Amino acid sequence: MTETQRTRVRRNAARGHYDIEQIRAVLDSNQICHVAFIAAGEPRIIPTLYMRRDDYLYLHGNREAALLQHLAAGGFVCVSVMTLDGVVVARSGFHCSMNYRSAIVFGHGEKIPPEDHEAVLEAFVATLVPGHETAVRRATPQELAATAVVRIPINEASAKIRSGPPIDDEDDIDANVWAGVIPFAPHVLAPEAAPDLADTVALPDYIRNYGPVR
Structure with missing residues (x-):
């Protein structure tokens, strides 16, 4: 992907990546993004669930949301x-x-074709809880009408990644100070059933074996 003035990594430029496969990998490592935009002349930033399909980011939510x-x-x-x-x-x-993997995407929103609306919302469920899309009922016409689905093309983007140990000054190497990395990893706790769940409803394997996308 061609870097632009907006996507060029300037600080620690060697950590910047413009290869689309690397950008996709970073985007696929998470499910929550922050979207910045201007509304009524003021800056806004909203955390929201997203899904990548091919070279688009998909967002969904209430049609009345700014x-x-x-x-x-x-x-x-x-x-x-x-x-x-x-x-x-x-x-x-x-x-x-x-140590982190990050990506930014700049772009204009697009409506999706109406005939894709229900399938994309089903894919959101499959992304959030793989397997659950086959267990839940279909969305009602009212639910579909209340939910907007939009997408952003991934054609102006970059990734920035840091990995590895600390980079200390040569004069500090012999200091009597611990140095290294405290790794982070996703930690999923045991599922908690809804208080009104019937005792006859078994815990499905896709919940028992649930793990976040990395």
């Missing part, structure tokens, strides 16, 4: 995604950092 209306009208946004992989503990406070 972000969804902005995107449905072709409004411009910046999308940010970040997955934290660890805390980097250096021998000086200046060099303490984090």
Whole structure:
């Protein structure tokens, strides 16, 4: 992907990535993004669930939401995604950092074809809880009418990734200070049944074996 003035990584430029496969991998490592846009002349930023399919990011929500209306009208946004992989503990406070995978996407919103509406919403369920889309009932016409689905093309984007140990100054290497990385990993706890769930409803394997996308 060609870098632009908006997507070029300037600080620690060697950590920047413009290859579409790398950008896709970062986007697929998470499910929550932050979307920045201008509404009524003021900056806004909204955290929301997203889904990547091919080279589009899909968002959904209430049709009355300002972000969804902005995107449905072709409004411009910046999308940010970040997955934290660890805390980097250096021998000086200046060099303490984090290991992460991040990506930004700039683009204009697009409405999706009406005939794809229900299938995309089903795909959202499959992305959030794989397997659950086959267990739940179909969305009602009222639910479909209340939910907007938009997409943002991934054609202006970049990734920035840091990995590895701390990078300390040579003069600090012999300091009597612990240095290294505290890795982060997703941790899924045992499922908690809804208080009104009937005792006869068994825990499905796709819930028992649930793990977040990484």
